[in-house]
Amino acid sequence: MRLTIVRHAEALPKEEDPARGLSPRGREQARSTAAKLAELGAAPAQILHSDKARARQTAEQIAEALGARARLRQVDWLSPEAPVQPAVERIAAAPDELMLVGHLPFVDRLLGELLQPVARIPDTPPRRATRRRGTEVDARRGEPRLRSTSAQLLDSHDDLASRISVGGTSRWTGSFPAAGAAVLRSEDGAWALSQFVTPD
Numbered sequence: 595m596r597l598t599i600v601r602h603a604e605a606l607p608k609e610e611d612p613a614r615g616l617s618p619r620g621r622e623q624a625r626s627t628a629a630k631l632a633e634l635g636a637a638p639a640q641i642l643h644s645d646k647a648r649a650r651q652t653a654e655q656i657a658e659a660l661g662a663r664a665r666l667r668q669v670d671w672l673s674p675e676a677p678v679q680p681a682v683e684r685i686a687a688a689p690d691e692l693m694l695v696g697h698l699p700f701v702d703r704l705l706g707e708l709l710q711p712v713a714r715i716p717d718t719p720p721r722r723a724t725r726r727r728g729t730e731v732d733a734r735r736g737e738p739r740l741r742s743t744s745a746q747l748l749d750s751h752d753d754l755a756s757r758i759s760v761g762g763t764s765r766w767t768g769s770f771p772a773a774g775a776a777v778l779r780s781e782d783g784a785w786a787l788s789q790f791v792t793p794d
Contacts, residue, residue: 595688595690595691595692595779595780596636596638596691596692596777596778596779596780597685597688597691597692597693597694597708597777597778597779597780597785598631598636598638598691598692598693598694598775598776598777598778599693599694599696599701599704599705599770599775599776599778600627600652600653600656600693600694600695600696600701600773600774600775600776601695601696601697601698601701601770601771601772601773601774601775602616602620602646602648602649602651602652602695602696602697602772602773603616603619603620603621603623603624603627603648603651603652603655603772603773603793604616604617604619604620604623604772604773605617605620605647605648606620611647613647614646614647614648615647615648615651616647616648616651616652620648620651620652620772620773621651621655622793623772623773623793624651624652624655624656624773624793625655625659626773626793626794627656627773627774627775627791627792627793628655628656628658628659628660629659630775630791630793631656631659631660631775631777631791632659632660634777634789634791636660636691636693636777637660637691638660638665638690638691638692638693639665639688639689639690639691639692640665640666640667640688640690640692640693641653641656641657641660641665641666641667641693641695642667642668642669642672642692642693642694642695643666643667643668643669643672643694643695643696644668644669644670644672644673644674644695644696644697645668645670645673646673646674646697648697649672649695649696649697650666650668650695652695652773653666653693653695654666656693656695671684672694672695672696672697672700673696673697673700674696674697674698674699674700675699675700676700678700678703678704678707679707681694681700681704682704682707682708685708686783698769698770701770701776702769702770705770705776705778705787708778708785709778709785709786709787771792771793772793773792773793774790774791774792774793775790775791775792776789776790777789777790777791
């Protein structure tokens with residue numbers, strides 16, 4: 595099963611829009627992430643979002659790009675401060691591919707909860723990054739490492755180490771950017787982070 599967790603795109607400040615709908619830049623971010631998810635073959639049976647305008651509008655942009663507008667549904671357990679356990683239970687019961695569009699800190703906490711029991715990598719020393727003219731350098735190999743990625747397949751220990759801790763029970767230690775999307779896959783009940791999409 596595939597699960598995609600999306601943080602809403604950039605919203606207008608409350609002074610400009612009390613409902614905090616998407617800004618023009620936020621709409622561009624949502625369209626960019628949607629296009630990349632479409633390229634990855636995302637085909638969720640449902641796209642669930644919170645009752646906030648910024649999450650709903652982000653979900654609408656993604657649904658339109660995926661041809662899945664009819665699959666949109668608002669739920670009350672994706673709010674910013676919602677507990678994650680109800681979401682974990684609903685995800686476990688979902689029969690088909692699912693996409694969730696929510697907020698910080700909820701999406702960070704949910705991803706950490708899903709990866710916590712199962713996402714393990716070998717006990718290798720954490721990579722010590724040094725800086726050289728604005729580029730992070732892997733101190734173990736002396737090779738440049740990009741600080742951001744779009745639709746990058748996380749298929750090596752180094753890539754995983756940049757997002758979850760090394761050794762023991764791994765945890766998500768990053769933070770979703772606006773319109774960021776984490777793509778997870780489950781095998782035998784174990785979730786693994788396979789791709790992370792950013793709009794830029």
